[in-house]
Amino acid sequence: MQTSAGQTAGVGRPKVSSRQLIEDAAAELFIENTYVGTTIDQITTRAGVSRATFFNYFGAKSDLLWFEVDRANDSLRAACAAASATGSLESIRDVILELAAGFDERRVPLALTQTEVMGAADEIVQSGLVRIATQASVFADFLSARGARHRDDLLVRTAANALAGAVAAAWITWARDGIGRSPLEGYVAESVDVIFPGIRAAFESVARGNTF
Structure with missing residues (x-):
């Protein structure tokens, strides 16, 4: 041709x-x-x-340090919006793990693996916090809808930030484990499961009429 x-x-x-x-x-x-x-x-x-x-x-x-994460956040926003309309509180965990399982593991975020080489430590911390806050906002929308509470409610905010922190911890650990790392989904499941039982119990307690 x-x-x-x-x-x-x-x-x-x-x-x-x-x-x-x-x-x-x-x-x-x-x-x-x-x-x-x-x-x-x-x-x-x-x-x-x-x-x-x-x-x-x-x-x-700075967006170029995080383009894989930004794509994942876009997918997370769409999946959480769909799940908030039809799913249970538990479905947020399913959404998070499904996205982790579908992540292209050949494209690890540069911000998580090349910080010292690129000389961008301060920029990475600042721009990374923006991405974590974005995830927390998405989780807050979901938890607000499924828990019938305002997104600025203390329970919603606490749970949303705990989930975002757990996901971030999993990503960072996974990325820095190097080429011999196991799939991302396992890291995310382990991290999210540290805090999700407490989130579930808190929302169930509120549904029974207890205060938070």
Whole structure:
């Protein structure tokens, strides 16, 4: 098959999206030049895209440290919204584990494995907290709907933040265990199950008319 430039095009090779090109270019440059030493212009030049294309996909350079997590959070938001309408309180655990099981384990977040190499410790802490807060907000919406309580209720907020912390702890431990790590789902299940029985018991107690 000939292209307009007279070159032979690869047969059956999937087209690489602009987003993927940006992500791959950033990963290379962060390790080569450190995170602080890499500019958006350098990323777009390496990727062969414009600045406008960059900002079509990412709001800031720090988003490139967490794009796998951001994708997972998008999926989490959609799955929790669906489960909150039809599922039980227990279904939040099922949603979390299902997403962990479907995560592409070949693309471990750079923020969790290359912190020292990239020289981005402060940025990673700050931007990482934003992602944990995003998850907590999603969990609060679910727990509010299933527990018939306001999302700013103390029980809802406590349970949501506990779940987000458990998920974050599992991700960090999994990522830093290296190439011999077991599947992410196992880490998440172990971490979530530390706190979920307490969440379940608290909501059941409130449903029986007790206060929290």
